[in-house]
Amino acid sequence: GENVEQHPSTLSVQEGDSAVIKCTYSDSASNYFPWYKQELGKRPQLIIDIRSNVGEKKDQRIAVTLNKTAKHFSLHITETQPEDSAVYFCAAQGQAGTALIFGKGTTLSVSS
Amino acid sequence: GAVVSQHPSWVICKSGTSVKIECRSLDFQATTMFWYRQFPKQSLMLMATSNEGSKATYEQGVEKDKFLINHASLTLSTLTVTSAHPEDSSFYICSARGTGTSNNEQFFGPGTRLTVL
Secondary structure, X not given: OOXXXXXXXXEEEEOOOOEEEEEEEOOOOOOEEEEEEXXXXXXXXXXXXXXXXXXXXXXOOEEEEEEOOOOEEEEEEOOOOHHHOEEEXXXXXXXXXXXXXXXXXXXXXXXX | OOOEEEEOOEEEEOOOOOEEEEEEEOOOOEEEEEEEEEOOOXXXXXXXXXXXXXXXXXXXXXXXXXXXXXXXXXXXXXXXXXXXXXXXOEEEEEEEEEOOXXXXXXXXXXXXXXXXX
């Protein structure tokens, strides 16, 4: 089955800096890669996603890149703000309708 | 649109009792629902996949006789933790995808915090 690795496990940046979180996946059939932000005790919130027919997607300060050949994808957050502090999870999904498999998460801390 | 609810939001029970958690899709029909478990400071681990009207498919290592899943309608799936023990204490989250949603996107419930004493 699918296995998703995520790095780093913790990331501390200064306000205004950029943050990058990287994930790799094992199943070459996976074709959907969402990123979630989770605050303590709450549900994961989708912040951006990318499908396998796209190499890059951007939404304001957030971008995701996908390299299908290398089976890795990354989340880029620019101009970080304290409210970006949270746990971020990457995930991968195979065929439509199958479950998401999550990475272990990255705790992002943005200090002002 | 695409709202998923869970009930209860938290529950405390004694060891040996059973607890039922409900997951509902409020404004769409969920053909498939997924149940995840999340221990403190860990990731979401898939427990099982349930399709309306059929038996759930459990992930390796998840006891199907302990975690009973029923998906009797297109808007409701239930997870029953039978004979709960302290090690079952966790955050249980469901997600759902429906016929009216995109092929990939899933919608998460708010989670249920289970504490077994």
